[in-house]
Amino acid sequence: MVSIENLRDVVILSHLTDQMLEKFQPHIDVLHYDDEDVIFREGDPADRFYFLKYGKILLEKKISEKISFAIGAIKPGYVEDRQGARTPASGGRCPFRKTTR
Numbered sequence: 001m002v003s004i005e006n007l008r009d010v011v012i013l014s015h016l017t018d019q020m021l022e023k024f025q026p027h028i029d030v031l032h033y034d035d036e037d038v039i040f041r042e043g044d045p046a047d048r049f050y051f052l053k054y055g056k057i058l059l060e061k062k063i064s065e066k067i068s069f070a071i072g073a074i075k076p077g078y079v080e081d082r083q084g085a086r087t088p089a090s091g092g093r094c095p096f097r098k099t100t101r
Helices: 004-008 018-027
Strands: 038-041 056-062 068-074 092-097
Touching: 004 018
Parallel strands: none
Antiparallel strands: 038 092, 056 068, 056 092
């Protein structure tokens, strides 16, 4: 189970009380991804809310079979809600990129 301290590292949750954070704990899964893993693609169901602890998420837009470009990035402590402006447009993907701590 994710710790209260880890939840407090997430900017959007940092001002919540311990009691409030405890209500989140049973609903949070810790997922690990390798470099270049695709976390989601455009059209996937928006059934998760991602908090990034380490690394970087790169949002990419594919413009042809061989060409894609970065349209944004998410850094540790911030959120990707799969509903907002950071969601990749058609043909987009969201690969994980490892960075040093």
